[in-house]
Amino acid sequence: MISRFVVVPAIPTETGSMRNGSRYYCQTAPIGFNLYDNEGKLRLKPTYQTREEAERECQRVNLERLQTVLSE
Template identity: 90%
Template sequence: MISRFVVVPAIPTETGSMRNGSRFYCQTAPIGFNLYDNEEKLRLKTSYQTREEAESECLRVNMERFQGVLSERETIPIL
């Protein structure tokens, strides 16, 4: 089973550019990690500085979703 939320590296932000001869090089700064929603196919806005922080939040939101699915199944009457 694929988890709904997974940890992915964040997209670096551009901090400027420099020229070397005829080429321009983009300078970027890493910003950590994001959670990716596999159902909605998008990154969540919140960034985490370390993978451990992102992993713990990912586990928390996946468990919340799992608990919600279980509670929905318990409320559906079986005919």
């Protein structure tokens, strides 16, 4: 059984760019981790700095979802 929420690496956000000759290099902010909703096919907004922090939140929301389903 696939969990509804899983941990995925966050997408880096561009913070600027610099030019070196004819090439442009983008500067990005440090990435963290997001939760991905397999059912809704989208990333959740909060970004967690460490994988452990993201894993704890992922377990919490999966457990919360399971309890909701079992109570129905």
